[in-house]
Amino acid sequence: MGANHINLHQLRLTPHNYAKLAARKYTYSHGLKVTVLDSELAALEVLRWNFAEQINFPINYCSFQFKNQFQTLAGRMRSAKYIINSYEALTQTGLIRTLSAIGTVAQMLSLRENFKLAKIDTDLYFFVSKEKLFFHPTVSKFVSLFSLIVSVQYHSSSTKQGVNYHYPFVDVLINKRKIFVEKATVTQLIVLEAENVLKFMDLIRFGFLAKIENAVQNTKLQQSFADIQDLARFEVLEYGVQEIM
Structure with a gap:
């Protein structure tokens, strides 16, 4: 054979x-x-x-490192669609990325007006209060026009047979079975330094992995992205073999 x-x-x-x-x-x-x-x-x-x-x-x-990432990714991708908000986005690792911005009431009113003038889909942003909003990466260019405090947070979705009420969840019916999809917190709120906001938005809009790889080859780029390079582990899959510990 x-x-x-x-x-x-x-x-x-x-x-x-x-x-x-x-x-x-x-x-x-x-x-x-x-x-x-x-x-x-x-x-x-x-x-x-x-x-x-x-x-x-x-x-x-x-390798286990490679296989585990894709098995985890597959599970996250299957469950995320039930609990992700329209203003959030999935990373290459299957994590849910939540972007938020805080500013003055006047700044938020101006931003809201800009969204309306540009006819931005209202599903791509959500004003939590007069001073805070959640927004999708595709509208980041509007957010960057204002000196807002921008933060990012990552969550992981998974299916559960039961719930412990520690994290937000929804119940869904799959194959006539009721299961729960949970949205667990992976990181606390990560506040981006003002000078890193545009860099980070550029990375997630135009290819996090490519930019980081280029930075490794270019000293000037490496220094530019050094402060936000740690976020790459939440954004892109790791390749290669496991480091010996």
Whole structure:
């Protein structure tokens, strides 16, 4: 029969396989979960051999770090549609990004008027009070015209069989079953420095990953984005293998 390709997966240490793996004296990496370093080294050696010998056989290596991100992403994407607000947006990691701005009553009145004149869809912003609003990234150019205090916060959506009332939730009917979709807080409110607001808006509107990658190659850009580069982990998926800890 033969094989058309091979998928190699990194081993994890779990309560179910601990007894058998512990007897093999493997080396373990401690990250989000405990993984078997030896399994990753073996997979990379197979890839190296395949390349060195020019066999060109299709081999895919799926590290836990990579697989876990996409499994988590898939779950977030499925549930987010039930609880995300129209003025919020999903990041590449499947997190819900909430942008907010605080200003004076006069500033907010002017901003509201600008929205009306530009015929901005009212679903893309929401005035919580006379001094605060939530807004979608697509209208950030209007918000940036005013000296407002801009903040960002990230949330994670997930399905639950029951609720603990710690976070906002909605109940939905899926396949004739009632389940709950919860919106958990991932970060507290992160206030952006005034000089970083436009940079951040530029990143999320025109490609966070591309800008960060360019910054790594360019010292001047790297200094420019240094203050907000930490937010990349909420915005884009991480690639490569797990760092050994």
